[in-house]
Amino acid sequence: MPKHYRPPGKKKEGTAATFITRTKAVRNLQVTLPHFRKLCILKGVFPREPKKKIHGSEKTYYHVKDINFLMHEPLRGKLWDIKAYKKKIKKARGKKNKDMVERLLDRQPTYKLDRLVLERYPTFVDALRDLDDCLTMVHLFATLPAMESEHIQVDRIHNCRRLSHEWQAYISRTHSLRRTFISVKGIYYQAEVEGQKITWLTPHALQQVVTDDVDFNVMLTFLEFYETLLGFVNFKLYHSINVKYPPILDPRLEALADELYALCRYIATGSRTLSGNSQSGISSESEQTGNKKMNSESEESEVRLAQLQHQLPANERGALMNMMEDVNGADEEDQDTKECKSLFKDFKFFLSREVPRESLLFIIPAFGGLVSWEGDGAPFKETDEDVTHQIVDRPSLGRKFLSREYVQPQWIFDCINARIILPTEQYLLGRVPPPHLSPFVDNEAEGYVPEYAETIKRLQAAARRQVLPFPGLDPMDFSDPGSLLAEGIIDRAEANEAAEQRQKLLKLEQQYHDELKMELQGVTFSAVASKGNSQIPPAEDVEVEEGASMALLDQVAEDELNLSKVSMSRRQRGLMEAIQIGKERKRNKIELLKKRRKNSEANRKG
């Protein structure tokens, strides 16, 4: 805002001067609302919440500095240019000047977003930190159909697909995938790149439901930025593992929609050639076959070059060097990566037709396994003797190999989350697999541990040859839970437990005393037996007493709370109550889960 003379009494200071409504901002910037939206999205400008909403509470407020930031953005001028240019085209069209239209269409002004990417994310780590949304969006669009009516072009979909595969290939290559989770919404992946945990969601590989309550303009603007961002991020990542970035893929595999596999091979060869070594990998045979059909000349030559280098006879010294390097590299890798790298090291997987191939092709190599599938271009056939596991997802299978295990895809995901090889019995062909649990939940913090999580924990411990302490009784002094509670030494639940214990002990003691008394009085055992009915009321009494003491404990706890509340300020009391409500809600949720579990167990038995 330019400083100019303000008439007296019309001061603009404080909130009124620092925050501006959206309408005013649009007017100041002299752009249309859609352009403003686009600018905001691309520049990452978002509304702010002023302390006092001067122009009305229903309005959106932007910081004046943000708007000034947009004001100096060259993209704003570019958008104007584009708008004017479109008018030119329209005019030429109206005058039926065809070659003019053609010429104009040929040289439309474009803009680049690389500067904006750098501006928003000055360091690479910043970009990685914000990559979650970007990846989710790109993966979502990679599965969408191209729709001309919504201006979703085919090449953008292809670009998204390519970018997502490049990303996955990198993650798979560097073994930085950490967790996976199949949800109803899709498959979640969590990777760790440069210390940043990046989580993204890929939809299930099915025809997506396209709804009409979505404004694709907004989404496409976001996608525009995300595509650029992910392109640069991929470049940087590929650069870091010494691979040329826009990867040149084997067109044959590309045609078979195996871009991911093609990319993996590309990276593998690329990094190997650059390190000046040749190492016979799994894919060497198939690569030879892959040589035959290649379309474009330049690509062909480049790929061939790479392969030729790859097929050079192994130099003894070079191999030794490579081994040395491997050792060094292993030292650099952290414990986690090492663990991930070797999870499926000794296994060879084969995927049936019906399993989600892209996902598994991504995951299994990321954890060090070898994988093949049914179809052309696969590295090995189904009949391969060395296959240890075949991933199937169908009710039954006609012909089976005895040398391999037929497991459902969930096994892979569960193994990865548990970081151990789980026993396959429950995941075998045709069985209902055990519940698939989310790896993102901290069960201890949540307060409820599902049954299968406990099983997995035990298995993990067994794998590490550790012995878990059995959940037993702590040597606790059960002298007087009430008083302990009152002193604030133990919390309420513990107190309740202790009280129960004590009640039991008391009951036993009392019984003993009663019997002793009776013995003293000379009552025979038979008489006691006949008196059985009269024995019941005291037991009931004890129970009643027990209930009463429980109530008393509750009372003590409540009193404690009330007393502490009395001396709090109103603000603190409100906060306390809010905390308590939250806790109560959490407790209710857990109670509900426990109840349902009990019910389901009862159903299973009954």
Place this chain on the structure above:
Amino acid sequence: MAKLKIRDKKVKIAITKDKKKKDKADPEAVPELPAEYSSPTRDEEHSDSRDVSQSSDSELSCEINEVEGNDLHHPAEESDSSEDEVAPRNTIGDVPLEWYKDEEHIGYDIAGRKIKKHARKDKIESFLAGVDDSKNWRKIYDEYNDEEVELTKKEMKLIKRLLQGSTPHTEVDPYAPYVDWFDWEDKGHPLSNAPEPKRRFIPSKWEHKKVVKYIRAIRKGWIKFEKPEEEPRHYLLWGDDSTSAESKRQGLKYIPAPKPKLAGHEESYNPSLEYIPTQEEINSYQLMYEEDRPKFIPKRYESLRNVPAYENALKEGFDRCLDLYLCPRTRKKRINIDPESLKPKLPSRKDLKPYPSKCYLEYLGHSGPVKSVSVEISGQWLASGSTDGTIRLWEVETGRCLKVWEVGQPVNHVAWNPLPQLPILAASAGHDVLLLDTGLGDAEEQHRITELLHVEESASTDDRDLVSWAREEMYGGIRLKHTKAVANVEWHRKGDYFTTVMPKDILRTLPERLDCSRDTKAVLLHQLSKKQTHNPFKKLRGLAVSAVFHPTRSIFFISTKNHIRIYDLLKSKLINKLETGLQEVSSVAVHPGGDNLIVGSKEGKMCWFDMDLSSRPYKILKTHPKDITNVAFHRSYPLFASSSEDCTAYVFHGMVYSDLNQNPLIVPLEILRGHASSKYGGVLDCKFHPRQPWLFTAGADSVIKLYCH
């Protein structure tokens, strides 16, 4: 135009024929052309007047003839002759056939006889005939001549070609190169004599302009012929040095968007059974408010192949986009406070002992709610008044009921005289205040008391309109008859004066309601030694609730519903007015030091006033969920208590320091329970023992309890 074109075709056909002729023999065919030209037109004109089928028939036949036979007859002649050959059967002439629709004949022959129509076949017959005859499909009924015509194969071919839109004859080439029939060259006589226009030989100015424009555009680089080379789309954007990049970010401080919540167990495609809601629960979601309704209902699929595409995938992506660019972002401190840390740091309760914590004794005997208790100054005796119309005197330590006075009216309040040598009990029962001789103390004291409680009959007549002092007939003592029900009796510390409060009963004095806010007779002062009563206030604002004397000085506190007014009795003027901020004050107690005051209210709040500090509460304690009935200070220990309708009494530690800079310390100590709730309320009164840290509580369940440390 259309007609002309048709004719042109005919002409062309004619020409082709002509050419053939040329090929055959004579080049002199040229003069014949006009005749040829005219003949088909004539034919056509002629055929216009005739019936369609007839004309086509005749014409077609003639042309076929012509094609077949290569003889050089004139087609016009032939057509004439063909017409002559077969005379039309019909002689009605050129009139609509409709006119003869109902006639049996179709004209007359040359002899004048009727030409009969053929008998019409009916439909079945004609159908049967059609079925039998394999050539039936070729037959056409000629309505004009009333006869059936069978088309020949050739005719069928012609018709087919015509229907296809091609020339009827296969031999005819409609697109044969045109041969001009007029020789232009070297004739010297152009068709038009106009001179050649200038534009034919001068270069176009506009074209020139356009070319210049293009040239200029090319020169200036507006038109480029080769496309600009594409730069590599991606490059190393982030260099290696990350330190220098710190200053690059412009604008305001970036607030990263909060990451979306990660999926929990319930979002799994195959969650544990306990995460799946039952059908009833799902149904119950419908009854919830839309905000409370769970957004995601877990569902279980037996295997991965059964999982469908998520229908909200796009919507959720879009919502996230909207959140990212439309939601205001602010940094908010996450409330992750340990609730323990919220509790104020107070000294441990153990260090503040002794205080009443456990019920030690119960005084049983009353049959109605006990409204009030009072402890004698020595701490040996306890008096209690109940709504059952009795006042009882108890021995504190044993719980023995020493004496019962049957007053007959519900007792509101009892109060011992604060002087130890004058064990007189003041009790308010209905409209009266009784001063009772308890019969305690030695003989000398008894004598003094009886002397003090002696009232002459004449004394009552002095001030009849205020209060009448009279002898109590039954138990001895004095009965002060008031005009209204007395709620409170409080003694002055010296034991000579006492005050009574008569709050207006609002229900009974509805007409006087406006007046009642300025009731001057609500608070009265009585002097026992002189048996006198006087009204200290000319006017009194607000509804008086209770009145208390200052424990050391001659200061008088009157609490109205919202305020506490403090009067100096010697100067008889208002010293201070305390703003409680409460809705309705129910009780007041003064700290024995005299500078602090606690006020209980009917909304369950208790205010502590430090009168040196301010006229506003030093601390407001929200203790009880229901009305506070009474508050009390201990005379010597730093304790105070409140009793409430919710059947509890709270005990607090309330330390007042002699150092003026140090604020009073208030620590809640104990919640005393034990009274049962009844319809008359919970705990109606609480009083401390004068010497011990004991608390007496009077309950609506007609029990008095003693809580000891």
